[in-house]
Amino acid sequence: MRARRILVFIVMVLSAAGLPAQQKAFDWIAQSPNTFRIGPGYHSGVAVYNPRGWEAVHVRLDIDARQPVTVGVVRLEDWNNAVRNPGWLARLDYACLTEEVTRISYSCNFYPGNISRVVVVRDARSTEQSVVTGVATPFVHNGLNETLANEVRVTAYQWECVRHCELPDPPQFAWVEQKEKYEIASGPKSYGPFVPGHGDDRLRIHVKAQAPVTVALLSSTLASELSVHPEQSRRILAQSSCKQYGIESTTLDCTLQKPDGAMQVVVLPDSEIRKRKKAEITISSEQCVANCEK
Numbered sequence: 001m002r003a004r005r006i007l008v009f010i011v012m013v014l015s016a017a018g019l020p021a022q023q024k025a026f027d028w029i030a031q032s033p034n035t036f037r038i039g040p041g042y043h044s045g046v047a048v049y050n051p052r053g054w055e056a057v058h059v060r061l062d063i064d065a066r067q068p069v070t071v072g073v074v075r076l077e078d079w080n081n082a083v084r085n086p087g088w089l090a091r092l093d094y095a096c097l098t099e100e101v102t103r104i105s106y107s108c109n110f111y112p113g114n115i116s117r118v119v120v121v122r123d124a125r126s127t128e129q130s131v132v133t134g135v136a137t138p139f140v141h142n143g144l145n146e147t148l149a150n151e152v153r154v155t156a157y158q159w160e161c162v163r164h165c166e167l168p169d170p171p172q173f174a175w176v177e178q179k180e181k182y183e184i185a186s187g188p189k190s191y192g193p194f195v196p197g198h199g200d201d202r203l204r205i206h207v208k209a210q211a212p213v214t215v216a217l218l219s220s221t222l223a224s225e226l227s228v229h230p231e232q233s234r235r236i237l238a239q240s241s242c243k244q245y246g247i248e249s250t251t252l253d254c255t256l257q258k259p260d261g262a263m264q265v266v267v268l269p270d271s272e273i274r275k276r277k278k279a280e281i282t283i284s285s286e287q288c289v290a291n292c293e294k
Helices: 002-018 076-084 086-091 220-228 230-237
Strands: 025-030 034-038 042-049 057-075 095-110 117-123 150-163 172-183 189-194 201-219 243-256 263-269 278-290
Touching (some): 034 042, 042 057, 042 076, 057 076, 172 189, 201 230, 220 263
Antiparallel strands (some): 034 150, 057 117, 057 150, 172 278, 189 263, 201 278
16 A cells, blocks of 8 residues: 555656646737728728837737728828828838738737837728828727718737736846947947846847957956056957957857856957047847846
């Protein structure tokens, strides 16, 4: 009997060890539909997306229309300008443009950024005059007769948690840029510190200079030593695992590792600067931007 209990216990332990850790599960969830009427030449903004910088935009809508419609996504700023000046409607630059459809599961995806966008539905029937019925808001019913009315039903979907929603959200990481234009001086210029947060973090350094420069990733201790003793730059730079000499335009990818601690990006001229020369540096680092561990 005791041997049987031990065997059962071992099986339970092995089974538990094989189970994957629970994580939040997400899926597309349909929202309450909007039904409305539009007429020939009507342009209407049906849904607005205001992303945070680290979020990609995923547009998903089901659209059913009595008469053909054209669907596309434009920048919210451009749409608002067209609302104030309807003559600009013809100039709108549409992404994911789909023309003359009566039923569609519409989708459009954008990379992470801070650009707000609006989905525009346009009645595809020809007309001499364009009309704006929605100012980046859901449609309202319009006073159109049955002959001209185009009844449109729009169902939006949102990406929502469906299982294990009580679990904490995982950290969100995104590229964060630091950019500067400056006049090249005789001594080193330093940026940072950059501290690894979740293992081997990436660091991307883009340099454009009017004179050859050296770029290197150094520990904060070595960066301070270089600032005090620039004449020992060759010895100090030799200790960097990510560096490049004599560059005027390049992109350098480095890795931040936890054992190295805080790191600095240093830029210094390769030779004496006798005339005014300028440089531009952009440093992109992966940083936690949401749900970060405290």
